[in-house]
Amino acid sequence: MSEKEQFSRVLAHSHYAPNLDADSDEEVYDPKKEALVRSMLVALGENPTRDGLRRTPLRVAKAMDFLTSGYQLSAEDVIKKALFDEDCKEMVVVRDIEFYSLCEHHMLPFFGHAHVGYLPNGKVVGLSKIARVVDVFARRLQVQERLTNQVADALMTHLGAHGVAVVIEASHTCMMMRGVQKQRSTTVSSAMRGAFQDDPRTRAEFMSFIRSGAG
Ligand SMILES: Nc1nc2c(ncn2[C@@H]2O[C@H](COP(=O)(O)OP(=O)(O)OP(=O)(O)O)[C@@H](O)[C@H]2O)c(=O)[nH]1
């Protein structure tokens, strides 16, 4: 394989792929998406050939690919990479996992924190994988409630846990920058599975951890 082919392969997995066609001086990343962005700029009354906007279609295409990269990933693959046998039965909570997502109604960002707890059943998962699972589902077009449920269901299914709890607190820029224009409202959603759904004390313990910390 030539050096150029090898380099292309590496860059195919990156979001910063330059055009390797030596005959063209204009970098092209994804012609279809770039054409759509260019049309949008024209429809907005802008001039896509002016200096500041010349590379904007390419930048937007790359940004949108990154912000929706969760479609290419599977929570199962993420979790299975770091599942360890461990005789631990006590609650594990990862709090304040920051995330950025896009609301599917306006394609505007919503962002905030996810708090995730689970009750192990002979297996624990690598802690970073819990945050990665949040990103797998956040980097898609979403509604907050579905994001919350998807994280809970994926962990419940692939961890074989006694229970999973997910609470997400988020600000929606579609409610802040436009529309109703409420800057300070936040939305809280939750998904309780297994023992967290069945046992009010388990749920209360989780809620106390995410409210005040364990220490
Ligand atoms: N349940 C839920 N609603 C959301 C989420 N993100 C955005 N929305 C809402 O989706 C709704 C879409 O309502 P529409 O009336 O079709 O759209 P709109 O005219 O832009 O609504 P306004 O935002 O009220 O101006 C709005 O009420 C948004 O606040 C989310 O994650 N969950």
Ligand SMILES: [Zn+2]
């Ligand atoms: Zn919205």
